[in-house]
Amino acid sequence: MERLIQKLTKLENVGVDTPVFIYHLEAHEKYAALTQKIFSSMENGKWQGITSTITLMEINVHPWRVGREDVARKYEALLMNFPNLNIVNIDRDVARIAAQLRARFDIRPPDALQVAASLTMGARGFLTNDRRLSGLHSLMDIIVLDDYSIS
Numbered sequence: 001m002e003r004l005i006q007k008l009t010k011l012e013n014v015g016v017d018t019p020v021f022i023y024h025l026e027a028h029e030k031y032a033a034l035t036q037k038i039f040s041s042m043e044n045g046k047w048q049g050i051t052s053t054i055t056l057m058e059i060n061v062h063p064w065r066v067g068r069e070d071v072a073r074k075y076e077a078l079l080m081n082f083p084n085l086n087i088v089n090i091d092r093d094v095a096r097i098a099a100q101l102r103a104r105f106d107i108r109p110p111d112a113l114q115v116a117a118s119l120t121m122g123a124r125g126f127l128t129n130d131r132r133l134s135g136l137h138s139l140m141d142i143i144v145l146d147d148y149s150i151s
Contacts, residue, residue: 001037004148008038008047008125011141015050015118016085017111017128018058020145025059025075034149038127042084049085052094052117054110056080056087088117105135115140 008014022028024035042049056079063071080087088094090113097116101107107115111133118126118140125141126133134142 001034001148001150004034004143005037005041005046007141007143008041008127011047011123011125013048013050013121013123013125014143015115015121015123015126015140016055017114017126017130017133018051018055019129020127021051021055021059021079023129023145025078031145031149034145039082043082045084047084049082050088050118050121050123051079051085052088052114053090054113054117058110086121088121090117094120101136107133107136 020035020038023031024039028035041047056076059075059079060072063069063075079085094113094116097119098109098112101112101115102109105112111130115126115133115136123140125143126136127143127145129145131144131146134144136142
């Protein structure tokens, strides 16, 4: 766990993929201790997190689906006010970079948008649990959560 925090701290600016937030918000049994440490270190300013409005959409699908508007609003407020987390709007520049990423690396649209948003903010790494994104290593350090989890 400490090895991951040291890596994030060294990278300084790190994109954070939606599943990392979902694991944390839902206290996922396998990842809860790890995500607690991740978000605590970000909150304390050891590194800057970057995500996009795609995360806002994705973390709120389930609460809206089950009629829990209160939870959706809570998640939104938490995300929008989290210390040392930059939330990037998807604009034309992000879309253009995402298209280039999709053309070059054949990644899914949400992933391309998340990575593109992170790149526009100077991210040197991307924290995910999707090994398919490892092909982006020529652009940034791809950090796969499962490589650091305690099974």
